[in-house]
Amino acid sequence: MTEQAYNFAYLDEQTKRMIRRAILKALAVPGYQVPFASREMPMPYGWGTGGVQVSAATLTPEDRLKVIDQGADDTTNAVSIRKFFERTAGVATTEATQEATVIQTRHRIPEAELTEDQILVYQVPIPEPLRFLEPRETETRKMHSLQEYGLMHVKLYEDISQHGAISTAYAYPVRVAGRYVMDPSPIPKFDNPKMEMAAIQLFGAGREQRIYAVPPHTRVVSLDFEDYPFEATRADHVCDLCGAADSYLDEVIMDDAGGRMFVCSDTDYCHTRREAVA
Template structure:
């Protein structure tokens, strides 16, 4: 079943406010979201609350979703691209319980998509909102853990150190050896962590028609990319940004363009590759079946 509007196992929990957060907290987060959209890629500090799920497990994304979601919404939750990974299931159940919200696995049916580590393969539309769970919002914190320093670098757009770090890779390996959480420059001004999505997904952020919101609960930061905004992955003229690619295709749906996960199938190291985006893969498998079926009929 890909959609359901009411989960008999959970049911709305009367003991808590709609979507768990109290209205005052939602207002504070909503104000932060509006400012985040006004300054694309800038991390807005916000009064993150403790949630009933642990920090690091999506509390930032959950707080953003809880502040945005309403009864008319349909929510999709993915982790590693999949709707059925345990943490995605757990977060979806949380919203069914505290907001009694309709859910879906279909990208195009969802008004809000909360994600960890992936952007769906299916392009998003105007009006859709994608909420990213972010563990480490500041790309500069790996270079200097002192917030007082990184805050200055952001204030004056002093991003030379980041560029230098990437260049050290080139000097050593001949190419940039960063594969995920690959830093981007948003609207030509703010350096931003795209969250730990593979760099394969980075180009999807650029000029996306949807609203992209990022929540980091433990680090208490919210940021955003408005629709149709320039999002440039850092690179060099002589070493342009490049994405991962696979020589094979998905063993289930045959896709040659999606992000593939490696699955080990036996003790002797046998392995296959399958789409990380389960909704996309299921759709393609259904389409293949359909095509085969119609071929038989004709």
């Protein structure tokens, strides 16, 4: 049941219009971070306030929402955001990737291929890929405007000189439509190749007050070198629950004696595979 005390999807209409204008500009300039007047949300920063605001501005009453946190539908962050929209927007929710029309995600892209009719909303902690290389916003703005991305390649090169390979494993920088270098949010680099998808991808960073987007079928290239090409790595195991050899795995420590198991990070994917066998 919708909480009648709130406007549809919690935010007031003027706030939604402001976010919607930012989303349109973000789609028009793929990978560019559009500033927006992020609001206080009834959850702490770091819990997806940016993603929640983007979802609130995007949802219609007919939508079916799925929320995942590191691939899982049943973790605290996912459950609380799903309940939030059940109460304030009255939308239907689901855990099945294929049934969802809007998917809000923290740090994963679902294993199942997304379709034209779906929208993927990412929660983003630090939207600026150059932030840890250059702390000044005025400078990073200028670097983006001049396509001055050499520093990012130096960072990847230092990975190679220290570790013999590009050791950056998540939030692996990408270049969108041949122009802007973008932080894909802290998804594992295993997910990077999936970003060239049929669905619309929207990114919301609440604390940092930025929205950016990747339209469908947009070229998304992970930065690399000719002699050290990008590799989408995963743990060298199969899922101990469903046997999948193609999914991204979580390593779970089972006891104090070094026992461990590897399981799919995407709970819906793992569950669907086990159902199919049973």
